Amino acid sequence: MKETALKHVEHFPIHSFQKKLIDWFLREGRDLPWRRDKDPYKIWVSEVMLQQTRVDTVIPYFHNFIEQFPSIDALASADEQKLLKAWEGLGYYSRVKNLHAAVKEVKERYGGVVPKDKEAFSQLKGVGPYTTGAVLSIAYGLPIPAVDGNVMRVLSRIFYIQEDIAKGRTKKLFEEIAQYIISHEDPSSFNQGLMELGALVCKPSNPSCLLCPVNDFCEAFKRGEQHLLPVKSKGKKGKTIQLTAAVLLSDDGKKVLLRKRPSSGLLADLWEFPSEEQKDRNFTNLLAEYEKALYGKHEINVHLKQPLCHVEHIFSHLKWEIKVFFGFVDGKVEETSRLKMVSIDSINHYPLPVPHQKIWEQFLIHRDVLETEGFQTGE
DNA sequence: TATCCGTGGTA
DNA sequence: TTACCAAGGAT
Numbered sequence: 001m002k003e004t005a006l007k008h009v010e011h012f013p014i015h016s017f018q019k020k021l022i023d024w025f026l027r028e029g030r031d032l033p034w035r036r037d038k039d040p041y042k043i044w045v046s047e048v049m050l051q052q053t054r055v056d057t058v059i060p061y062f063h064n065f066i067e068q069f070p071s072i073d074a075l076a077s078a079d080e081q082k083l084l085k086a087w088e089g090l091g092y093y094s095r096v097k098n099l100h101a102a103v104k105e106v107k108e109r110y111g112g113v114v115p116k117d118k119e120a121f122s123q124l125k126g127v128g129p130y131t132t133g134a135v136l137s138i139a140y141g142l143p144i145p146a147v148d149g150n151v152m153r154v155l156s157r158i159f160y161i162q163e164d165i166a167k168g169r170t171k172k173l174f175e176e177i178a179q180y181i182i183s184h185e186d187p188s189s190f191n192q193g194l195m196e197l198g199a200l201v202c203k204p205s206n207p208s209c210l211l212c213p214v215n216d217f218c219e220a221f222k223r224g225e226q227h228l229l230p231v232k233s234k235g236k237k238g239k240t241i242q243l244t245a246a247v248l249l250s251d252d253g254k255k256v257l258l259r260k261r262p263s264s265g266l267l268a269d270l271w272e273f274p275s276e277e278q279k280d281r282n283f284t285n286l287l288a289e290y291e292k293a294l295y296g297k298h299e300i301n302v303h304l305k306q307p308l309c310h311v312e313h314i315f316s317h318l319k320w321e322i323k324v325f326f327g328f329v330d331g332k333v334e335e336t337s338r339l340k341m342v343s344i345d346s347i348n349h350y351p352l353p354v355p356h357q358k359i360w361e362q363f364l365i366h367r368d369v370l371e372t373e374g375f376q377t378g379e
Numbered sequence: 380t381a382t383c384c385g386t387g388g389t390a
Numbered sequence: 391t392t393a394c395c396a397a398g399g400a401t
Binding site for chain 3: 046047048049050052053054057058092095098125126127129130131134146151196198199204205232234237
């Protein structure tokens with residue numbers, strides 16, 4: 001172990017801490033859907049879903065996903081569009097694509113069995129240090145640390161570590177410490193106990209230190225400075241992008257134009273109502289700019305009839321402000337794998353990012369009003 | 380190493 | 391309203 005990590009943990013009563021933590025977890029841990037059995041596949045799916053995502057958000061997605069794709073084989077042979085649809089609304093969509101690729105590799109290279117070998121498992125797509133430790137400790141009982149945001153917060157307080165947890169080097173420090181203090185008798189309960197403690201007791205704000213099973217071991221609590229930890233530097237705030245988008249119907253009003261986003265980058269491979277970045281701030285040129293862009297990209301003529309709504313959507317690193325219009329496509333659309341006229345009833349089958357779900361919702365709400373303008377929108 | 384990659388809950 | 395955040399990984 002490195003000297004920098006060692007100086008934090010020397011003289012730490014490891015076994016006493018392990019027992020307190022594990023006993024507490026076995027007594028107070030939540031009954032979560034992915035804790036019902038130790039199927040490595042289900043544990044893996046849950047860990048991927050839980051990346052940067054709250055437990056309450058994940059639960060319904062987990063049930064639905066496991067019902068649709070109950071095994072490695074089922075997922076390996078699944079259609080990617082169905083996967084994205086099952087992931088719709090969860091965010092970070094590359095997670096499910098990486099999981100898909102990784103599961104295919106497990107099927108082909110490891111006979112459909114999640115490898116117990118740390119190096120082998122960690123080399124799969126979308127599997128980083130955290131997921132490696134979480135899956136292999138929980139499913140197979142291997143003593144590999146699983147350091148997430150919870151664990152860094154808990155350990156920063158227990159060992160009074162003031163390093164910036166936003167730095168990659170700091171995470172390595174916590175991984176070394178966790179490797180040193182992890183229980184070899186029950187690595188699963190130890191890892192889950194640290195995370196559960198962070199979620200239920202050692203919370204970011206107003207931690208319940210008086211109820212904490214390991215407050216005897218906590219240097220920050222001893223100093224009354226638990227609220228000062230962990231130290232985390234702030235990231236820069238994102239920029240705002242102005243977009244124009246439109247719900248574009250066919251002449252008979254029965255179909256709507258959908259476009260598949262590029263296969264990399266933001267919201268990759270999800271479908272959208274064609275949207276264009278608004279570079280000209282002049283409102284009088286907005287409609288022409290949009291119509292021209294769609295002709296340039298797809299050789300289709302569209303005309304916008306009226307504004308539909310404004311949609312604002314805040315991502316982790318940027319903000320969209322979308323001016324949404326209602327209009328029509330003139331003539332026939334040359335359909336491709338990424339551009340389709342879709343019947344209004346079947347739009348539910350396409351994975352849409354949340355801002356575009358908002359757009360569709362607005363269209364359905366105002367559909368009657370649009371119809372009174374003299375257009376037939378369906379039926 | 381810093382940035383990119385979603386979303387919804389919360390102080 | 392703003393800012394922060396919640397079981398990270400890829401580049």
